[in-house]
Amino acid sequence: MDAKNILNEARSLNKRYNFFITINESFLEEPFLKKASGKNAKPSGKNYNEKVKLISVKDNICTKGLRTTAGSKILDNYVPVFDATVIEKIKGKYGVVGKTAMDEFGFGSFSTNCAFNVPKNPLDETRTCGGSSGGGAGYTYLSKYSDSSIGESTGGSISCPAAFCSVVGITPTYGLVSRYGLIDYANSLDKIGTFGKTVKDAVKLLNHIAGYDKKDSTSIKKTKEDYEKYLGKNSKLKIGIIKEFSNGEGISKEVEKEFWNGVKKLENEGMNYDEISFSLTDVFIPTYYIIAMSEASTNLAKYSGIRYGASDELKGTFNEYFSHVRSNNFGKEAKRRILLGTFMRMAGYRNAFYIKALKIRSLIINEYKKLLKNYDVFPKFSEIEKLSPVEAYMSDLLTVGPNLAGLPMISVPVKKDRPIGMHFIADHLQENKIIQIGDFYERIR
Amino acid sequence: MKESDKVVVGLEIHVGVTKKIKTKLFCSCALPEKESSPNSNLCPTCLGMPGSKPVLNKKVLEIAVKLGLALNCNIQKENFFSRKTYFYPDMAKNYQITQYESPLCINGHLRFKDKVIRIRRIHIEEDPASIQYPKEIDNSEYCLLDYNRSGIPLCEIVTEPDLSSAEEAREFLEYLISIIDYLDIYDSKNFTIRVDANVSLPGTKRAEIKNISGFKAVEKAIGFEVIRQKGKLRRNEEFRQETLHFDKTSGRIIVLREKEFEEDYGYIYDPDLPKIIISDEFVKKIKNEIPELPTEKIERLIKQYNISEYNANVLVSEREICDLFEESIKKVDKNLTINFIAVTLKKILNYNKLKLKETKLTNNNFIELLQMIEKNELTPRMGDLLLRRLIFTNKKTKELADEMGFSKINNFDKSIERILKANKDAVNDYKKGSSKALHFLIGQVLRELKGRADAKLIEKKLLEKIK
Ligand SMILES: [Zn+2]
Numbered sequence: 001m002d003a004k005n006i007l008n009e010a011r012s013l014n015k016r017y018n019f020f021i022t023i024n025e026s027f028l029e030e031p032f033l034k035k036a037s038g039k040n041a042k043p044s045g046k047n048y049n050e051k052v053k054l055i056s057v058k059d060n061i062c063t064k065g066l067r068t069t070a071g072s073k074i075l076d077n078y079v080p081v082f083d084a085t086v087i088e089k090i091k092g093k094y095g096v097v098g099k100t101a102m103d104e105f106g107f108g109s110f111s112t113n114c115a116f117n118v119p120k121n122p123l124d125e126t127r128t129c130g131g132s133s134g135g136g137a138g139y140t141y142l143s144k145y146s147d148s149s150i151g152e153s154t155g156g157s158i159s160c161p162a163a164f165c166s167v168v169g170i171t172p173t174y175g176l177v178s179r180y181g182l183i184d185y186a187n188s189l190d191k192i193g194t195f196g197k198t199v200k201d202a203v204k205l206l207n208h209i210a211g212y213d214k215k216d217s218t219s220i221k222k223t224k225e226d227y228e229k230y231l232g233k234n235s236k237l238k239i240g241i242i243k244e245f246s247n248g249e250g251i252s253k254e255v256e257k258e259f260w261n262g263v264k265k266l267e268n269e270g271m272n273y274d275e276i277s278f279s280l281t282d283v284f285i286p287t288y289y290i291i292a293m294s295e296a297s298t299n300l301a302k303y304s305g306i307r308y309g310a311s312d313e314l315k316g317t318f319n320e321y322f323s324h325v326r327s328n329n330f331g332k333e334a335k336r337r338i339l340l341g342t343f344m345r346m347a348g349y350r351n352a353f354y355i356k357a358l359k360i361r362s363l364i365i366n367e368y369k370k371l372l373k374n375y376d377v378f379p380k381f382s383e384i385e386k387l388s389p390v391e392a393y394m395s396d397l398l399t400v401g402p403n404l405a406g407l408p409m410i411s412v413p414v415k416k417d418r419p420i421g422m423h424f425i426a427d428h429l430q431e432n433k434i435i436q437i438g439d440f441y442e443r444i445r
Numbered sequence: 446m447k448e449s450d451k452v453v454v455g456l457e458i459h460v461g462v463t464k465k466i467k468t469k470l471f472c473s474c475a476l477p478e479k480e481s482s483p484n485s486n487l488c489p490t491c492l493g494m495p496g497s498k499p500v501l502n503k504k505v506l507e508i509a510v511k512l513g514l515a516l517n518c519n520i521q522k523e524n525f526f527s528r529k530t531y532f533y534p535d536m537a538k539n540y541q542i543t544q545y546e547s548p549l550c551i552n553g554h555l556r557f558k559d560k561v562i563r564i565r566r567i568h569i570e571e572d573p574a575s576i577q578y579p580k581e582i583d584n585s586e587y588c589l590l591d592y593n594r595s596g597i598p599l600c601e602i603v604t605e606p607d608l609s610s611a612e613e614a615r616e617f618l619e620y621l622i623s624i625i626d627y628l629d630i631y632d633s634k635n636f637t638i639r640v641d642a643n644v645s646l647p648g649t650k651r652a653e654i655k656n657i658s659g660f661k662a663v664e665k666a667i668g669f670e671v672i673r674q675k676g677k678l679r680r681n682e683e684f685r686q687e688t689l690h691f692d693k694t695s696g697r698i699i700v701l702r703e704k705e706f707e708e709d710y711g712y713i714y715d716p717d718l719p720k721i722i723i724s725d726e727f728v729k730k731i732k733n734e735i736p737e738l739p740t741e742k743i744e745r746l747i748k749q750y751n752i753s754e755y756n757a758n759v760l761v762s763e764r765e766i767c768d769l770f771e772e773s774i775k776k777v778d779k780n781l782t783i784n785f786i787a788v789t790l791k792k793i794l795n796y797n798k799l800k801l802k803e804t805k806l807t808n809n810n811f812i813e814l815l816q817m818i819e820k821n822e823l824t825p826r827m828g829d830l831l832l833r834r835l836i837f838t839n840k841k842t843k844e845l846a847d848e849m850g851f852s853k854i855n856n857f858d859k860s861i862e863r864i865l866k867a868n869k870d871a872v873n874d875y876k877k878g879s880s881k882a883l884h885f886l887i888g889q890v891l892r893e894l895k896g897r898a899d900a901k902l903i904e905k906k907l908l909e910k911i912k
Pocket of ligand 1 (some may be wrong): 469472473474486488489490491492596751
């Protein structure tokens with residue numbers, strides 16, 4: 001295979017769909033190409049090592065020497081001096097084609113809050129890719145050369161675009177994959193995960209990036225697990241369906257039909273399900289947004305035009321200078337989240353918002369843990385339809401719960417090439433269960 | 446005392462606790478030294494680069510607990526770090542990782558003279574970068590940033606407003622630093638302790654003087670602030686809570702900002718750093734590692750060695766001096782040792798503005814010096830002169846004594862004969878009863894021996910010969 005074709009494909013897809021913020025133009029000089037043609041040979045596209053797979057990477061993950069903007073104008077010219085741990089881990093096994101389009105800092109569910117071009121849905125160019133990891137999901141669906149991608153989820157940013165673009169998305173347990181080198185949105189919620197054309201593709205990439213990292217204090221210490229061994233299994237899992245999400249309220253008839261079709265198919269294969277009740281679903285959204293925005297507003301403080309963030313003409317006092325830089329370079333949604341997040345952690349409001357949200361978050365985690373004692377997985381659906389900011393936030397209802405609780409989840413298309421996802425959730429560190437049922441469902445759907 | 450003279454002072458003392466550690470608080474950067482060139486000890490984490498994450502240096506916890514126990518604090522079981530968010534050019538992240546909300550140590554106290562100074566809290570936090578102004582803070586056109594300091598572990602000690610004068614504040618700081626020295630956690634060579642002082646008088650509002658370095662400067666700054674507040678009182682001016690800067694060079698108090706309200710830092714838990722649980726065993730272990738502190742030491746020295754309170758105070762002024770004393774008296778006479786430490790050594794250290802630990806004097810060299818005096822191989826005067834050079838050299842006492850021609854001469858019969866022959870007039874004068882003449886003769890012999898003999902012994906031998 002000629003490696004130039006890979007770049008050409010990325011360029012032409014990008015022209016039409018805007019999947020990338022930056023294409024890795026120095027891709028042809030990657031060391032693995034050199035290796036394939038002997039020690040002293042010059043790198044050449046013709047000598048592409050077929051063993052090395054190709055991936056795209058969400059643009060909020062630092063890549064040494066390759067522009068990383070997190071989808072924001074304020075980081076337009078930012079070139080990291082170090083690789084994120086996940087990038088170090090894939091070195092020599094995967095080559096990075098480019099950095100994929102996303103909502104600014106991950107602030108959105110549709111990849112439409114973009115400082116750069118908005119990526120288009122590969123199944124229907126008039127629709128969005130879902131967000132915030134939209135570009136990676138769309139590219140994975142269309143590319144002939146790349147079958148997986150590194151994404152990141154804070155409140156559903158892997159499951160949502162996976163469903164929209166009809167690919168598989170795995171969001172692992174919080175702490176399973178190192179966040180070192182991930183440009184923070186909300187540190188207590190951010191999780192790096194994978195997309196794949198199939199469950200197998202997503203799992204293979206997960207195998208490479210999962211594992212303890214001493215550079216991330218929230219990384220989980222556990223022995224390395226081979227997730228591929230859970231593929232091709234027919235073991236029966238017990239399914240719980242959360243009534244509050246499956247009663248059809250606010251969900252399109254078509255999506256609802258596909259969901260129950262999927263459930264019936266699993267039932268026919270001998271998997272039992274119960275409908276169960278989850279008491280806290282009405283506070284998922286406020287809890288999630290209070291915590292996420294409070295953390296985000298501190299994370300974004302560093303972009304002040306002094307060390308980080310676009311620089312501007314040095315004029316006025318320090319306060320005037322950084323206010324100017326931030327006003328000119330943050331997008332509307334980023335500003336909204338900074339203002340709300342700052343408000344919610346200020347003295348006088350802090351107890352009513354931030355502290356209360358933390359308390360509710362532990363209640364939500366406890367309820368999930370309690371219910372998951374009796375069930376292996378919870379399926380949900382992940383899909384949506386035009387919205388005010390508040391309505392847009394509400395669209396995360398199906399995904400923020402497990403994200404708040406840090407639970408592992410997988411979204412698998414209900415059928416090949418259909419932009420509706422079947423979404424399974426399991427208990428902490430039970431990636432084995434979501435992989436088993438996702439892979440099983442993919443075979444019988 | 447007049448009501449208007451009741452000065453109320455509280456201190457916030459930032460101590461860089463770097464002595465026993467190798468790396469910064471949240472990254473693996475080596476600690477910079479005073480001579481390090483600016484911005485040379487850096488990494489993505491202490492520069493706050495997007496994507497970097499903090500990892501706690503656990504050794505700092507041990508040090509902070511040790512300090513807390515020494516200042517009689519309660520150690521909190523559950524601890525977490527917070528983000529204190531504010532925009533300032535010395536903070537790469539524009540938030541500081543601190544334990545402001547959950548201080549590791551609380552409710553301590555320190556007996557100081559006849560008072561008890563309450564310690565409100567001690568917490569760990571990261572140091573920001575250092576800012577250098579080409580002129581003064583309020584008239585510089587630009588400033589320079591050195592991130593070497595960014596991420597250095599600080600323990601912030603906050604006292605209650607229990608101090609009542611500028612002088613007392615300085616003395617308290619000196620006492621506190623002696624305890625910190627005993628704990629061996631602070632490296633005075635490479636780091637400067639910085640103090641924020643809160644000052645008020647009856648009828649005024651609390652003003653905070655930020656970032657004063659040097660204890661003399663603290664005393665000066667508080668003194669100036671008291672005068673400024675008294676002046677405002679006299680002129681009947683309105684008081685606001687103010688943040689001040691003390692410019693050391695010009696001795697000026699500069700008003701940085703007037704604040705109507707406490708600043709709001711919008712604290713959140715730092716989600717990059719997990720909770721820390723401090724176990725009872727951990728506290729117990731650290732407690733056992735705490736050395737004897739000055740107050741206990743003074744009591745013990747007086748009791749154990751039957752020495753005066755004054756001498757005991759001199760001995761504990763530095764941990765190393767007391768160790769030197771206790772080592773020496775195992776081999777040398779106690780009174781000789783005390784005298785040589787409290788008078789001679791102290792005088793030499795003060796003259797050179799040095800602490801014992803900053804000199805090259807070893808216990809062995811000092812003991813050998815005293816032993817030579819004891820054995821009459823050196824006169825006390827020679828010992829004094831020798832010690833002045835011993836503190837700067839790696840040479841052994843004997844070696845240096847030889848080099849300086851300080852070996853004492855006991856056999857000097859020939860010199861005596863020569864002097865007697867050459868000064869017959871003086872001998873005759875002595876025989877006629879002039880004691881002056883005898884002193885003259887002793888002086889002549891000493892001069893010939895370059896002072897390397899004992900005057901009493903010379904007198905004895907002279908008298909033998911004259912008879
Ligand atoms: Zn560092």
